[in-house]
Amino acid sequence: MPTLEHLRREVWKANREIFRSGLVTVHAGNASGIDRKRGLVLIKPSGVDYDSLRPADLVVTDLDGRKVKGRYKPSVDLPHHLYLYRHCPEVGGVIHTHSNYATAFALLGRAIPAYLTAIADEFGDGIPCAPYVDNQGDHIGEAILKHKTRAPAVLLAHHGAFTFGETPRDALKAAVMLEDVAKTCFLALLLGKPEPLAAEEARKWYDRYHSTYGQEK
Secondary structure, three states, X not given: OOOHHHHHHHHHHHHHHHHHOOOOOOXXXXXXXXXXXXXXXXXXEOOOOHHHOOHHHOEEEEOOOOEEEOOOOEOOOHHHHHHHHHHOOOOOEEEEEOOHHHHHHHHOOOOEEOOOHHHHHHHOOEEOEEOOOOOOOOHHHHHHHHHOOOOOEEEEXXXXXXXXXXXXXXXXXXXXXXXXXXXXXXXXXXXXXXXXXXHHHHHHHHHHHOOOOOOOO
């Protein structure tokens, strides 16, 4: 079983990479990961700049949000991460960003259909968008869960994006790919009216990508 310190490094790397990839600025957004065996979550501290963030700065909480370890307060988005961990046992990592192109679609309350084979590969039939909800209680977590599909991402109207995966690294990959395809779709929509792939075609690309792409683990 991986150690908590191994997970700490993985979560720190995910936070570092969303900053390096330009998906967040200064200290906005966050990445987290869960140790299912121990029932512990590691998440970025609130308001700490990415360029000064160290692995030791991550905050450890239990699934009820009680701080177990760390000198800082956890991210204000912790309740949304915890909601997903409590209700989605397959999720091991969660990332929240306000990345520009994905959030442009979220601002309009628009899902991103499977316009591209790259969308079908990672996200299946497309990336859903949940209607606006406020940040009180579990409203954001509930909205994500209600609109979650097999895609490892959900846009939130007037807010941003959440991505998730089996590990923080998987959630990071989804966040990077989300912004990449959102940018391409944004530019294409300036030029014309793209047509989404047929559902059957999207399924073919998704099935291949999730069965034969890459190397054996």
